[in-house]
Amino acid sequence: MKKIEEPSVAAIAKDEIAHDHNHDGIDRRGFLKCMAWAGTGALVVMKGGVLNSYALNRLGGMKKHDLKGELSFVQISDSHMGFSKPANPDVAATLKAAVDKINALPVAPEFLLHTGDISHLSKPSEFDTVDQILKSASAKDVFFVPGEHDVLNDEGQQYRERYGKGTQGAGWYSFDKNGVHFVGLVNVMNLKAGGLGSLGAEQLEWMENDVRHLSQSTPIVVFAHIPLWTVYPEWGWGTDDSAQALSYLKKFGSVTVLNGHIHQTMQKVEGNVTFHTAMSTAFPQPKPGQAPSPGPMKVPEDQLRTLLGITDVNQVQGKHALAVIDSTLG
């Protein structure tokens, strides 16, 4: 089941060029409105004003050679291996279902991004199980950032031994794929009482230097566990010093921020930055403020998989922004 975000009511009401993200004189929201009238039968993927469209038959008939030069990857998050409570007594099964979903995508992703809470209690067996399950994914390369559940008891030492090769400090790093620059950040260390997520001065300094010399046309993807925008501070859903990190990205035309932690999809567009959080593969959490606490949310068994999922991200050559598509497991 694919989720397609509705354009905002305000956007539909206007008939003007309000956003020109791709610098080609086309207002995406206006385009969408026209598309709906024309009934061209395209799958329009629009998230908060950032648009990519695919002909409906393209998804089924996509062949790898048709998409040479394009980048495709999948984000998964919050597998919480080791969790075993009523909200989901078998998180290994739902992670396997996520891998099946990945393997069924019309375009095989080049790699996976795991945005943390790989394990539930930082136990070696939990990490081992996730590694084992991910081995059967079509994409063999997996890039990780830790969640707070991955760095328990040892300041993240075990996490770094397993997944931190080539990283610095608590496990931050960057890499390039197909001209897209990826920045993996760690915002779950040294958390202060009453605070939110935290990047820290050392990491911020590293990041500033890391992106300083990139050309402004380089698409940027930043990924970290806790949201890098303030989703709901009462539940700790935000990062104290993310504004500084984002200030280093002002010059770039396309920035996509991928996070996890909140176990539901949420999206925000702010200027050139698209923020997106992924579903968990383990258990859902309530919407902000709709429960006494952000803990695991128990739903009827037949609904569980409709609230878990993966995020497919595609870069199409010539398009500025990345297309971000969430799919549920059931």
Add this chain to the structure above:
Amino acid sequence: MKIKLYIVVAGILLALQIAGHGQNKPAGTPDAKPAAEATVKIDNFSFTPATITVPAGTTIHWTNRDDIPHTVVSDEKTFKSKVLDTDQEFTFTFSKPGTYSYFCSIHPHMTGKVVVQ
């Protein structure tokens, strides 16, 4: 006659009791007062009671009744629990008076306070 005896015995016992309460006996002596215990419950991403006031020498038991792991970490690192899964417990004995703020290092918006008098 018997009643008088009872009164005398009762009086002696009472006197001993009063004398006993007034003394500052070292722990471990056979008739020392049992140490005070108190409990803080962890549930729904909160510590209950959020602020607990106890006499010096009290041992506090934090019990995690939530379905998510938590920790108990003092702001000044005076005490620090391991990760507590559901039904696991952490204890700490507060011998010095003072105010001890603490939080859950996994979910730092969860905070609590121990006031030791």
